[in-house]
Amino acid sequence: MALRVGVVGGGQLARMMVPAAVELGIDIRVLAEGPGMSAAIAATAEGDYHDADTVLAFARDVDVVTFDHEHVPQDVLRALVGAGVAVRPGPAALAVAQDKILMRTRLSELGLPVPDWSAVHDADELRTFLDDHGGKAVVKTARGGYDGKGVRVVTDPSQVDDWFVALAETGGEQALLVEEFVPFTRELAQSVARRPSGDVVAWPLVETQQRDGVCAEVIAPAPDSAGRLADLAESIAVRIAEELDVTGVLAVELFQTSDERILINELAMRPHNTGHWSIDGATTSQFEQHLRAVLDLPLGTTGMDTRVAVMVNVLGGPADGDLAARYPAALEAFPEAKYHFYGKAPRPGRKIGHVTVTGDDVDDVVFRARSAAAHFDD
């Protein structure tokens, strides 16, 4: 009997687990939101992940349940655990990824480096924070944000009036997260994987370029990061994984400041866009590692066979929607590039794929990866 992993959610992260599962001989089953999802090839059930009965029925035939995203409600997660299902990462860890205020609270308790922050319930509290932080701050909804959604840079509380109205409608118990605006010099990301029995491994620290709040480009390893910076990032991510009892992949998005500090921006308790380079650039990809970790199997080597790997997202795709028509020119021009598409229809700003190139010289590899990916845009 093959090992069986159930993935809740049929997006591209579940999809990218499929090759790793097929290769390792693991039986992967996906609970998709509906037909035609990215991970449809592995979908064995369709249904609403907010419904405990749906998820319990799906979980009955697998050895462990893991996730394409962090949005499965706590009551569903706890029903799974109550039914004896192995859930990785577990509900307590996921709670921290699901609520940015809880996340900031826990990281602060652990003494880990985060931007100044506060939970604000109304415009007055936000104004006070702004006054204390140079008149500019980042406001985030505590729940449900991703890819820049639910994040605004503000200079006046009126810029999030709609969010305060929505909060008030929910009874006023919730709050918005406000953080100091960090004048970072660049953004970094550190991924690690941890298995239930305790082992943790780290991939190289990477540099990430965001565009409109969406990951656009990743360079592995981050240039000029060897030594103290890489050690610090790794120690932070390992500590978070251990203290929060994360199992599977944990991605920690970081700000590097001009005074060589690093501050924690976001956490993701799953394979993450900043780790896609590892499919083609690391001995063990984040997707294979996630499967190994949630199955509590020994973790794989995270080193690289080349000096540098660069991943560039394909955002949007061709306006005419005809992705297939773009393959010939791209593959002809860059036969060494690794092309990844998610089975999603092109749409402005949508992550529909990525391209990874490996090599020795960072400038050359960046150029080729960008050029190859550009064949799929207008």
Place this chain on the structure above:
Amino acid sequence: MALRVGVVGGGQLARMMVPAAVELGIDIRVLAEGPGMSAAIAATAEGDYHDADTVLAFARDVDVVTFDHEHVPQDVLRALVGAGVAVRPGPAALAVAQDKILMRTRLSELGLPVPDWSAVHDADELRTFLDDHGGKAVVKTARGGYDGKGVRVVTDPSQVDDWFVALAETGGEQALLVEEFVPFTRELAQSVARRPSGDVVAWPLVETQQRDGVCAEVIAPAPDSAGRLADLAESIAVRIAEELDVTGVLAVELFQTSDERILINELAMRPHNTGHWSIDGATTSQFEQHLRAVLDLPLGTTGMDTRVAVMVNVLGGPADGDLAARYPAALEAFPEAKYHFYGKAPRPGRKIGHVTVTGDDVDDVVFRARSAAAHFDD
């Protein structure tokens, strides 16, 4: 609309096309022989590939049909072509892979180096061949053999009496292939890929170790093969691909003799066991390349990022059938190895998976690949 490839046959070669298809964003559909096949995750139909209507119905929704094996009958292949389906490789090329006597005839016509051979219809003809070749020869059934099946080393015609009886029962039109026994120093394999519009690319020449007629181990590139030997092997494989109009991957199994000649042993017009190392060892795997080739897309780079890659087959598996129980020790001992399993139940001698290790030193890599694979045997 994604590009759609239909694969006839649900074995491990179809299975190993799945990760490449998922990554490239290609919609892969498999016509499986029945439920529970290796490539079940991509099976969209089940049925008998000997039945033209079954295969035609399957082919209706794809851009191109290709194969997990070479056993689809010519009448079925020609019915597909007649219906306007793109069939790659095409019927004329596959005919050469389906009949070893036709294969020897065509290669001889092309002046390519093959062992001395003859088509023999009875014991007398075989005895004459034996007398002319030192009393020892290799007899092969013209059709249906694989993995050492349908191949016998004989010193007397009586050793294939049963095959002659079977021939007589079919009307006497068919023959057995007999070949000189080649005292080879080692076996090599050269894979190439060719697209319909003509481009051909070659992977490095590899050395293969057979055990009981089954591929056991592959070293890429073949040690001490740089220069004349590699050039010769590549030119032979490219010439075969072009002259026989092969599309997709072509694997050419070769004998190297003590006088530095190479002779063609077998051909396979599909991804082949001797190319499995390319999944982890080459920039473009044979499975990705096969998909690109049959879709007439530009072919990928075939180089290696490491000096050596070694693949060792897992043959048989644990006697108790519990493959999953073997993962922890193997993955712990060799976290850098890439493990591949085919979703097949362990059974003595059966190819159920393979392990690939890459690195710089061939002896070290061979040792680690063998040791990692050995965890899955008794």
